[in-house]
Amino acid sequence: MSPVTRSGRIAAAIAVATAILVAAPVISIIALALQPAPDVWQHLIDYVLPATLLDTALLLGGVAALSLAIGTGTAWAVSLHEFRGRQILLWLLPLPLSIPTYLAAYVYVDLFEPLGLVHKTLALWLPLQDAVRVLPNLRSLPGAVVVIALVLYPYVYLSARTMFQYQSAEFAEAAKTLGASRWTIFWRISLPMARPALAVGVALVSLETLNDIGASEYLGVRTLTVSVFTTWLNRGSLAGAAQLSCFMLAIVAGLIAIERYGRRNVTTEFSAESPRLTPRTPLTGIKGGCAFAVCLLPVCLGFLVPLLYLAQQSFKRGLFANFDVALWRDAFNSVAFASLATLAALLLGLATILAWRWRPSRLRFVAMNFAQLGYTLPGLVLALGLLAPLLAIDNALNALAGWLGWSLPGLILIGSGAAVVIAYVIRFLAVPTGFIKAGFERIPRDYDDSxxxxxxxxxxxxxxxxxxxxxxxxLGAVIVVFVDCLKELPATLLLRPLNVETLATSIYQYASRGSFEEGALAALLIVAASIGPVAWLTRFSDIPSGPA
Structure with missing residues (x-):
């Protein structure tokens, strides 16, 4: 154990302060929830909660199930099989992560609404009424399940793929000697061994679904997130919104418990005498073509269709030629907020892990784990929880300025955009903390001793x-945090200063006015900024197959 030094004490102090920063919104939410809100609750119980809880449960279950099916199936196909086009799929399958859920919802509603592109195409072969009748209603719970799952399945895919491609060949070989078929091996061996990774992927999908507000609201699904939003802003009840937020935190705790339960007592041991990895089974002819087509379908629906639609609308409306000055301003705000938050999150994450690395203790261990809990807070709940602490700080600064005889500075944190940066840091601090912790695990402590x-x-x-x-x-942490900040909508929507827009909130405003197409270029900028990082994260994902 390293001796206590000045730099060690500073790192420990930063780690504890970081843990307090992450815990502050939760404490604030609980304090707000203790305030009475009887009028609001009677209305919520009579008209809101029954349908809201049911829709939230069905949405979470539907998105989790569909994402699990798509992510697991595609990961199994590309990890344990060899077919033409597989190398391309390795790069394409994670790319739907670059499409925010609210963008996918806006695009597909535009495509499938009456007089949309799909309707006009069907009208070439069917009468007008028949064309309308066969179109799916995307403004519905099933529509929301499909749209959200198509862009979130990569969380399951990436988790499952890591497990599938590192499975030892000895298990499959033993099963084959007993006469097991390829499907039997998948269901009885590969899938159970991948259960811990699948639990992690499904938990991430569920957390992102619960965090969503743009897609759910636009598609007409009454989730708890939408109810918190309307209770806070439309009914003006902070206490009622905080009490609903506690329901959401309970759901988050349940999701984490389910994820831990899915990984309980599960260990995968590989033989030291036979460390060979499972060889990929060649698929040729029709089988190979079908495997490629099935894996390409979610990529087309979750990434290519939204990307091509945004590009087509941007060209059609002359958004490239007539670049709006407001878009420059919104892009600058997005980049500024994301850059400041990324830098702060990286420094806080590094200090937190260094404090534990230099001198492990119970307090530093607790601080390190608290720093990684921010991602479990939905953006809307985080914004609500930050409001009271930040206002208290602003009021304290104004009181101090008045006591010193200075002019009152006003709302420093809330009015400057600092609140948005703080929310980003808390929500995405888990990313640099996790990346840096994993990086330190690969650095032997012998280096420190030497x-x-x-x-x-x-x-x-x-x-x-x-x-x-x-x-x-x-570098990986910087890329992921920066892109996540660009896409974050709920916290930005509620904490940004007046008359300040980012790319995400600008797109939301266009969609709210029914003119999403006018924001196509802003949406395209978000997607374009996300494609490179997502591809960078998967560039070393493939490993050589074991000998057949």
């Missing part, structure tokens, strides 16, 4: 050894 033996301090060791070795992990 540096200390030659007289190098902790700061020098960090600068000359840790940071160079952590560069890939930190």
């Amino acid at each position: 540096a200390r033996a030659v007289g190098a301090g902790q700061t020098t060791t960090m600068r000359l050894i840790h940071l160079p070795l952590l560069r890939p992990a930190m």
Whole structure:
């Protein structure tokens, strides 16, 4: 254990402050929920909660099931089989992650509404009334399930693929000697062994679905998130919104418990004498073509269709030629907020993990784990929980300025956009913390001991050894956090200063006015900024197959 140093104490103080920062919104939500709101609750119980709870449960269950089916099936196909076009699919299958759920909802409603592109195409072969009748109603719970699952399934795919491609060949070979077919091996061996990864992927999908507000509201699904939004803004009841938020936090806790239950007592051991990986089964002819087509379908629906539609609308409406000055401003705001939040999250995550690395203790372990809990907070709940603490800080600063005889600064945090940055940092702090923690696990502690033996301090060791070795992990964290900040809608929508828009909120405003097509270029910018990072994260995802 390293001796206590000044840099170690500073890192520990930052780690504890970070944990308090993440815990503050939850404490604030609970405090607000303790305030009475009888009038609101009577209305909620009579008219809102029954349908809201049912819709939320059905949406979460439907999206989880469909994402599980798509993600597991595609991961199994590309991990354990070899067919023409497989290498292309390795890059394409994660790309729907670059499409925010609200963008997918806006695009598909435009495509399938009466007089939309799909309707006009069907009208070429069918009478007008028949064309309308065969169109699916996307403004419905089933429509929301399909649209959201098509862009969130990569969470399951990436988790499952990691497990499938590292499965040892000895299990499948033993099953084959007993006469098991390929499907039997999948159901009885591959799938159970991948259960921990599938539980993680489904939990992430469910958390993202619960966080969504743009797609659910636009598609007419009355989820708890939408109810919190309307209770807060339309009915003006912070206490009622906070009490509904506690329901959401209970659901989040349940999802985490289910994810932990899915991974309970599950260990996968590989033989030291036979470390061979499962060889990929060749698929040729019709089987190979069908495998490629089935895997390509979710990519087309979840990524290519929205991307091509946004590009077509941007060209059709001359948005490239007549670049709106307001779009420059919104893009600048998005990049500024995302950049500041990314830098802050990276520094806080690094300090938190360094505090644990340099001198492990119970307090630092708790702080490290608290720092990773922010991602479980839906953006809307996070915004509501931050409102009271940030206003209290602003009021305290104004009181201090008045006591000193200075002019009152006003709402420093709420009015400057700092609230948005703070929300981003809390929500996405788990990403750099997790990346950096994983990076440190690959750095032997012998390096630290050797540096200390030659007289190098902790700061020098960090600068000359840790940071160079952590560069890939930190770069990955920067990319993921920056893109997530660009796409974040609920927290941005509620905490941004007056008359300040980002790309995400600008698109939301266009959709609310029924003119989403006018925001196609802003949407395209978000997607374009996300494609590269998603591809970067998957560039080393394939490993050589074991010998057949």
